[in-house]
Amino acid sequence: MTTFDSMPACCIAPPDLLEAVAGQGTPEEREAALRTLTASETSRAQRASVTGALSRLTLTIADVAPAPGMVRTVYDAENGGDFDLPGKKRRGEGDPPFGDAAVDEAYDGAGATYDFYRTVFGRDSIDGRGLEIVSSVHYGNDYDNAAWIGFQMIYGDGSGQIFTKGSLTKAVDIVAHELTHGITQFTAHLVYSKQSGALNESFSDVFGSLVKQYGLGQSAEQADWLIGEGILGSALRGTALRSLKAPGTAWSTPTGGRDRQPAHMRDYLDLPDDGNPSNDHGGVHLNSGIPNHAFYLAATAIGGNAWERAGRIWYVTLTERLRPRSDFRQAAEATVRVAGELFGVDGDEQRKVRAAWQQVGVL
Amino acid sequence: MKVSIVRGGGIAGLVTTTTVDSASLASQEVAELRSRVERAGLSDAPERSGASGGQPDRFDYELTVEDGGQAHTVRVCESDLPGPLRALISYVTSLPGRQERVGPPG
Ligand SMILES: [Zn+2]
Numbered sequence: 001m002t003t004f005d006s007m008p009a010c011c012i013a014p015p016d017l018l019e020a021v022a023g024q025g026t027p028e029e030r031e032a033a034l035r036t037l038t039a040s041e042t043s044r045a046q047r048a049s050v051t052g053a054l055s056r057l058t059l060t061i062a063d064v065a066p067a068p069g070m071v072r073t074v075y076d077a078e079n080g081g082d083f084d085l086p087g088k089k090r091r092g093e094g095d096p097p098f099g100d101a102a103v104d105e106a107y108d109g110a111g112a113t114y115d116f117y118r119t120v121f122g123r124d125s126i127d128g129r130g131l132e133i134v135s136s137v138h139y140g141n142d143y144d145n146a147a148w149i150g151f152q153m154i155y156g157d158g159s160g161q162i163f164t165k166g167s168l169t170k171a172v173d174i175v176a177h178e179l180t181h182g183i184t185q186f187t188a189h190l191v192y193s194k195q196s197g198a199l200n201e202s203f204s205d206v207f208g209s210l211v212k213q214y215g216l217g218q219s220a221e222q223a224d225w226l227i228g229e230g231i232l233g234s235a236l237r238g239t240a241l242r243s244l245k246a247p248g249t250a251w252s253t254p255t256g257g258r259d260r261q262p263a264h265m266r267d268y269l270d271l272p273d274d275g276n277p278s279n280d281h282g283g284v285h286l287n288s289g290i291p292n293h294a295f296y297l298a299a300t301a302i303g304g305n306a307w308e309r310a311g312r313i314w315y316v317t318l319t320e321r322l323r324p325r326s327d328f329r330q331a332a333e334a335t336v337r338v339a340g341e342l343f344g345v346d347g348d349e350q351r352k353v354r355a356a357w358q359q360v361g362v363l
Numbered sequence: 364m365k366v367s368i369v370r371g372g373g374i375a376g377l378v379t380t381t382t383v384d385s386a387s388l389a390s391q392e393v394a395e396l397r398s399r400v401e402r403a404g405l406s407d408a409p410e411r412s413g414a415s416g417g418q419p420d421r422f423d424y425e426l427t428v429e430d431g432g433q434a435h436t437v438r439v440c441e442s443d444l445p446g447p448l449r450a451l452i453s454y455v456t457s458l459p460g461r462q463e464r465v466g467p468p469g
Binding site for chain 2: 081082141144145146147148149150161162163174177178181184192197200201204228235236241253255257258259260269271275276277278279280281283284285286
């Protein structure tokens with residue numbers, strides 16, 4: 001199978017230089033560099049036509065511009081914020097361990113995620129053509145989060161409240177969840193709002209879990225299907241942040257809060273996307289439970305290693321079929337079609353994928 | 364004076380609400396809080412542009428200051444947080460006398 005999901009990222013100033021300016025320049029220079037980094041993504045889209053032309057010649061970008069392979073660079077943000085990124089360089093590709101757990105775990109987590117996508121799907125990094133994976137650790141103070149911010153990863157140290165200290169770089173499913181947001185940015189570009197946003201979240205949970213399963217050599221049957229297992233801080237009781245196997249059961253709080261992820265369309269939480277932080281862009285981290293559970297049902301019904309068949313169907317759907325505003329139903333129909341194309345129309349895989357979406361009330 | 368901060372998003376997708384009331388703070392803390400509120404210049408803070416899109420898993424904030432019968436609210440995405448507003452948020456969320464609640468969105 002040939003994929004044309006990636007476009008060349010050429011811009012006049014190399015991203016390295018822009019990032020250096022974004023990190024070290026005057027405020028005006030930083031702003032300009034950040035604008036350029038964003039703009040270069042737009043120009044990538046304009047190069048889709050080049051990729052299309054190449055595809056008619058049965059060439060890929062890789063044939064005309066061989067990708068460099070895995071390149072990881074880890075920086076220390078030294079408790080700074082966005083305007084201090086990327087920070088001080090601590091470890092480049094091939095360097096020995098630096099000796100700071102966060103630095104070395106971010107390096108290893110990026111490596112595990114890169115290896116998974118490369119070995120299982122033939123994908124070369126986030127953009128499909130060898131994008132350097134830049135990570136900055138020690139972002140902010142007691143920062144309870146990790147995120148892909150459009151061109152690099154940031155990792156906080158955790159406060160002990162939402163996440164245990166030092167856990168955000170340790171959990172490979174968290175690392176892979178965030179890096180998958182990068183892959184979505186370069187492919188389906190699912191808009192982070194309501195159903196398309198919940199799909200964006202779900203693909204990150206699905207591949208976050210698959211990277212963990214792949215690393216542990218676990219079959220669909222053996223996997224725990226949890227996201228962020230064992231890293232919850234003192235404000236939360238429970239096993240993990242989310243469960244693909246049993247959405248809505250992962251955690252609770254001493255004051256009566258609990259995991260409210262639905263597993264079926266009848267429980268869909270139709271929150272507004274109104275800029276109110278309480279509404280989570282229209283419930284993107286809540287309703288992701290529905291497509292998450294559909295993936296779990298399909299993968300366990302198909303059996304074996306979840307990344308081999310169910311994972312491939314979801315990967316091709318994300319990288320080649322979905323559009324920015326795709327909704328649950330369109331995603332479900334696309335996975336059913338892709339299952340037929342990859343493994344045979346009316347075959348076991350296609351029937352089980354369709355049944356999974358029917359069980360969660362989407363089809 | 365009452366300051367409340369609602370933080371949503373992040374990879375966890377949780378909503379954390381932090382509130383401080385000057386009535387339950389030491390006088391030194393009240394002075395520090397007032398000065399940080401002034402420096403934050405809430406009326407000039409960049410407004411988050413309504414229905415969003417936006418970047419996955421970043422924090423979104425809603426900050427409300429109630430003082431002398433007036434309330435002022437700003438919404439801002441973490442990536443656009445100006446330094447003084449960031450400083451106010453980190454002060455409020457680390458005050459020992461704060462009230463804090465964590466829960467799901469909605
Ligand atoms: Zn996410």
